[in-house]
Amino acid sequence: MLNRVILIGRLTRDPELRYTPAGVAVTQFTLAVDRPFTGQGGEREADFIPVVTWRQLAETCANYLRKGRLTAVEGRIQVRNYENNEGKRVYVTEVIADNVRFLESNRDSGGGSGQREESTYNGGSSNSGGNRGNSGGYSRNNQDPFSDEGKPIDISDDDLPF
Structure with a gap:
């Protein structure tokens, strides 16, 4: 069985950060995801998907994500x-996120220099009883990984998976 979803969209409002009675951070926000077709009037339609993040990922999202x-x-x-x-009886369907990528920097959303900056935060397991050591971390990637100017890449046969 598999339950995995990947979405790319824009926030409809600033994230809401709250804390449980036990002191665990939880953030909720809604992501507007465009549909791959246009409506009858030729306009683009979107789905509005609720997203929930927990613990350190929740605090990071609340600090760095903004509407739009x-x-x-x-x-x-x-x-x-x-x-x-x-x-x-009320039913709620939502995405419990364990990885959020910030695809725009403050400069990009404010009409800045046009240089793209991607920030990533991989949260720990969202269904554990506590924060059991995050496997990922917050990072900024501004370098071109293919900037070797055409030089050959030295890879050992031991590094190949086949």
């Missing part, structure tokens, strides 16, 4: 339900 920012989200789909005040 282009963002990639990787995680799993979760469906939960509860009874509202009127006694009716």
